Amino acid sequence: MCGFQMFIAMQFCQGGDRNTQGAPMTIKRDVDPELIGESRLRTIPGTDPALFGTAVMDGPSHVEVRSYQTFRITYTTGKLGLDDTGAIRVALRLISDAGALQTSDPTAPNYVTARASGEGQLMLKYDRNGGQRPWNETLTIYQRGGYLKPGETIEIILGDTSQGSPGLLMSTFFEGARVFRVLADVQATGNFIPLPDTRLEFTVGAGPLHRYLGVLPTRRRPGEAFCLGLKAEDLWGNPTSQGPTRFRVESSVPVAGLPEVIDFAPESGALRLDGLSVAEKGLLTLRLTSEQGHLVEAGPLQIRDGAAHYWGDLHGQTGETVGTNSIEHYFDFARNKSFLDVTSHQANDFQIKPAFWDKLNRLTAEVNEPGVFTVLPGYEWSGNTAVGGDHNVFFREEGANIYRCSHALVEEHDDLDADAHTLTDLYAKLHAEPVDAVMYAHVGGRYANIFYDHDPKLEAAVEVHSAWGSFEWVLTDGFPIRRRVGVVANSDGHKGRPGASYPGASFFGAYGGLTCFLMEENTRDSVFEAIRRRHTYGTSGPRVAIDVTATLPEGGTLFHRNPAAQPDCQHETVTRCTMGDIVRSAGDKAMVSVAVEAPVGIESIELRSANEVVTLWRGYEDKDLGDRLRLMWSGAEYRGRGRNTRWQGRVQVSDGKIARFAPVNRLNPEQPLQQVGSDSAIFNTITTGNRMGCDMWLEGSTATLALTTNHGALTLSPSDMGVAPVVMEAGGLARKLVAQRLPDGPLPRSAAFEAEVAIAETGDTPVWLCVNFEDGNQAWTSPMYLFRD
CATH class of the missing domain: 3.20.20.140 (Metal-dependent hydrolases)
Structure with a gap:
């Protein structure tokens, strides 16, 4: 086994x-509660569990992601009752994108109410970071103007729909146990005691099918085993069982162990087929077609030596x-x-x-x-x-x-x-x-x-x-x-x-x-x-195959470890090296070879020497440009925890219209990034160093665009643009907006080129790649550290 x-x-x-x-x-x-690292109270009013009260929950035991639900938590006071200015608290884990509780608008989502069976009034306070990690999210219900006797109750309704609220919005991801932890400060000391033997929880499961994915590795040797992964995902990327089907499989090259038909109906939403292999060198791509017309592509997988x-x-x-x-x-x-x-x-x-x-x-x-x-x-x-x-x-x-x-x-x-x-x-x-x-x-x-x-x-x-x-x-x-x-x-x-x-x-x-x-x-x-x-x-x-090698005409010494720290490390004489290698070169030049094979189009490849772009590869020229205009924004606020940059804005087209619109790398479907009417688009999104944006296919040879954002404005005349992008610098940490024209159709998925790189006389010359893909993703290679001193 x-x-x-x-x-x-x-x-x-x-x-x-x-x-x-x-x-x-x-x-x-x-999760076993005894394994959770958290701050635990050392001072409690007593060891008798009956002192602090009990809580029970009424609501669904299983919900679907991004659905609206209602839960009722009934707290019953214990032997000590609940004193005036005392409180109970409901705490939830910080890591959640469920709706933020609110008490002000009874018609809006996530409305919360509470009522007591005894005297006084209740005051509710929600705080996203009111508790201690990992139970940061808190709802505190304070007793005011009276006290509760032993055996009296407080009923809390999370997602109260009685006045028009749709309920409490669930998270976007699977949770094996979404837990409400209830604590009580029965003597108004600020010391909240977790109620013993109380575990209020439910599960959050995947939603309907959004897409199928096929996953292959990117390189194996002839005859070497590999697996094909097949997965059904909902809108939020959760594996879902709500998309069973049968796929007919087509392969670009013969694959040992690959069936012609795959019956795909796993409860987990994913299937792994192991023990596949290809006998001869080549490039493997798979096309899986379902009876309902779904098309899934997997690969490319390079079969080659090395x-x-x-x-x-x-x-x-x-x-x-x-x-x-x-x-x-x-x-x-x-x-x-x-x-x-x-x-x-x-x-x-x-x-x-x-x-x-x-x-x-x-x-x-x-x-x-x-x-x-x-x-x-x-x-x-x-x-x-x-x-x-x-x-x-x-x-x-x-x-x-x-x-x-x-x-x-x-x-x-x-x-x-x-x-x-x-x-x-x-x-x-x-x-x-x-x-x-x-x-x-x-x-x-x-x-x-x-x-x-x-x-x-x-x-x-x-x-x-x-x-x-x-x-x-x-x-x-x-x-x-x-x-x-x-x-x-x-x-x-x-x-x-x-x-x-x-x-x-x-x-x-x-x-x-x-x-x-x-x-x-x-x-x-x-x-x-x-x-x-x-x-x-x-x-x-994405899983993409990248090769970058350097040929050293006068040879060099390759070190298996960093010689700055381990001078006596193993080394060898070479004329070629690859990503990550540390090489003392006998000459001042290197010829760098680059090859990329991807499952999506390649927008550009930047061959860099340290921070300088030595060669910029694009798989198209001015003559290939069409009506597609790409707008991409990126960057962050600063290097610390709150680095997220919000990009809000509007694109207005004059003397033309938007014939087609497509978001690029929009990872949160709830963030606005959409066409509005025939001549405008709006966006309200977040980047954190990564890229996001949209493609617009424009009609009208004299169309112009007025782009207004919270970080600046830009006016464009696409007909006057070539392959070179227009860049609006926006401060912050590498924050910018880039506009560029592209061919109308998909970009090439393969690229190869060579370029000469000069090796500095002193210091390191780090040679590396940044690859930008058509879907907004990127890849970065480990540098080759070439030096002469």
Whole structure:
């Protein structure tokens, strides 16, 4: 029995879907409260549960995402009653995009009321951040002008529809257990006691079918096994069972083990077909056509010699810390819903209880499946930016010690002396242990401070994209100080959906990223070597095949580690190198070759030398331009937690009209980005370093556009524009709006070119790519660090 199958047998209950090996799977629905890192009261009025009262809930036990619902919570006072100015509190988890409660408009969504059976009046106060992590969202009901006797009640109606409100708006994502925690301050001291033995909860499930997805890897060798992933998603990216169908399969090349017809009706909304292979070199694409006319494309998958591509998302959290859903759900989703090859769980260290650290290490050992599904143990060191900022820590083996930045939400203090309060402390403790570890610099709420400290032996990569947005600066800021790190992208998803982390309608502004590992085999040893050799590239979501190599006419010395930190590392003489390599060149020039194969159109490829674009590739010329005008906005406010930039505006067309309109990379369907009438469009969206916008196909050879936004205005005459874009700089952090003309039809999905790059006489010459895709996504390669001194 393989590791993941054994994990299924041990951790999951009988029932649910079956994977291709036939293992029954029903995911553990809720999170063990004893594993949640949180602040717990040390002072309580007494140990008798009857003192504080009880609460029960009346409402549906299962709801659909983005539906409106009503829940009634009835609190009954205990032996102490409820004193004048005392209160009860309903607390919910921070990570949710459900409707914000309100008490002012009885006709609007999310209206809340409360009434008591005894004397006095009730005052309601809602606060999005009124509680302690992870129970930040609070509704507090204060008793005023009287008191309640033992046995009297307060009834709270969440989503009161009696005066016209549609009810309480549910979240956009699956939740195995949406919990209402009820607390009581019965003696008006400000000390809110969680009611014992009270667990008010319901599940949130997926909505109707929105689209089908087919997922293939991007590169395998002839005869090497791979899997095809097939998934049905609702509007918000949740795997849904509401779209069963039968697909007929067409393949561009013969595939061993691939059926001609796939009956797709899993309860989980996803199906994994393992053991497929292609005998000869070539390019595999699949077309799956349903009986109802749905068309699903998968690939392209390159079949060729050399290193294979393995895709991973190594960064996410669950309900045991600040996120949602269980750790079991997380690993199942990674393997069987987003079809990852590599993953890890990265909880905030100051919230990891010893019991959860032990469980996490047990699970990573059990689900790790060499050759198929590589799982790394680890955690997120979450020190403040002032002392280093967020960093991901990965271990090759289980059983390593955890060195937290603090015990902020960990009650157990047995290992308090092991805390690493600064990044420098963490480096020292990891070096002092016989443990094999690598680290990423991460930009989340607390962004990594790359100027505070850097240990090249441990910190091998920077995360340039996650659900928090896109952050090229975490890489480029390090060029002048010769930081030689690789590029990765992950999700840092908090919803238990590694590899397919949609932002929903919350403060996360981007779709989670993916990292491609260039490896000979899918094992922990190979993953560690790929990270340390910087043989990785990251994308903002799509799986694309990227090659970038440099030919050195006069040769050079390639170092397997960073010689600045390890002068005696293994090295070899070469005339060619690839992404991530550190090479001392004997000459002053390199000929760089670039090739990209993508499942979507390629808008442009920027070959960069440090921050300079050496070559800009486009698959079209002036003569190819049509009536399509693309408007894309991007950037952020600043580097910290509140970096989201709101883009509001209007496009007005004169002397023409909009014949066709299409949003580009709009990740939140509820954000306005739409055509209004025949000659205008409006938008009210958010970016956080990433790109978003729209395409408009215009009618009228003399059409002009007046674009007005909250960050500036722009007037365009498309007929006067060539392939060069018009850019409106908008301040902030790389905040800008770009207008460009494109061909009317889809852009090419393949690209290849060569360009010469000069190697500086002193310092590093980082050579890397930024690829911009037609669907608004991007990809970034690890730089080749070429130098002569």
